[in-house]
Amino acid sequence: MTGDLLLDVASLRKSFGGLTAVDDVTLQVERGSIVSVIGPNGAGKTTFFNLITGIYRPDLGTALLDGVDLVGLRPDQVAAAGLARTFQNIRLFAGMTALENVLVARSMHMRSGYWGALFHTRVYADQERSAVADASELLRFVGLAERADALAGSLAYGEQRRLEIARALATKPKLLLLDEPSAGMNPQETEDAKALILRIRSELGIAVVLIEHDMRLVMTVSDHIVVLDYGRKIAEGGADDIRTHPKVIEAYLGRGVAARTATPESEEAS
Known part of the structure; x- marks a missing residue:
């Protein structure tokens, strides 16, 4: 190499x-x-x-x-x-939607902090809209755009695998x-x-x-x-x-x- x-x-x-x-x-x-x-x-x-x-x-x-x-x-x-990874045994938040699972990982790149979230500042709102757009695009990328609002635990096995990959990709x-x-x-x-x-x-x-x-x-x-x-x-x-x-x-x-x-x-x- x-x-x-x-x-x-x-x-x-x-x-x-x-x-x-x-x-x-x-x-x-x-x-x-x-x-x-x-x-x-x-x-x-x-x-x-x-x-x-x-x-x-x-x-x-x-x-x-x-x-x-x-x-x-x-x-x-x-x-x-x-460096991001997936696991041999799927580790999703089963009670959260597919979109929410990806947003959890995407949140590591949000910079507005605790006070921005508490008071829902304009900076926080802009970052939140950007995060939702990025997460939605990742779901589209892995073929799950139409399943964004489905609970992760309700997805088929192959869909859960793809969702886990989308979540890993959300960390950039x-x-x-x-x-x-x-x-x-x-x-x-x-x-x-x-x-x-x-x-x-x-x-x-x-x-x-x-x-x-x-x-x-x-x-x-x-x-x-x-x-x-x-x-x-x-x-x-x-x-x-x-x-x-x-x-x-x-x-x-x-x-x-x-x-x-x-x-x-x-x-x-x-």
Whole structure:
């Protein structure tokens, strides 16, 4: 990778008791790129995301986003630095509307403060109108414009996934982390998710890192792929390099995942 570096993670390590969940992992993400992090269940993928988003603090290593050191920052500070994420298990405010869910995230960019909100000053009113317009546009972007007033908990599963992405985009990130964005989706929903990921890059200019088990999606959407196993990086490269890499094949076969994951035409991997 030789382009304009956005995320530079070096020698990241995290242990829980006697278990090393992430072991000396290095990863680089260029601006405008799509990078996938793959590996068998228990490989340390979500823990890796948690380390660079402030949920866990690494024992060792560095993580720089556009030159800003993320290690030691709280999750809200990481978001303010330009790194947003979604979660493997959807975390929406079920009793709020789709629009309100996006506005919650968009509010971090409102500057009028407590008194402006209390007295509903003109500055606050202008910012509120702008926030609603931005949130509505993000719902349109993810295909949920007609569901703006629906409670998040009433949305279909695929719609909730898209709403979570819209909420993450509302923080105006430089880099978006997606934790299994196609999990639980049918083939058409997965194709829609793939199209959305590509549009996030092409239309919004936002780089994306995704954890994903669907090898068809990974192989067709990624500029670069990193493979973890037992917390360590065992391979990285383009799709052609990864699908035939002996360590990758061994890691997946060792956990009973079919060898058909080696080609983009294959069925979804578990």
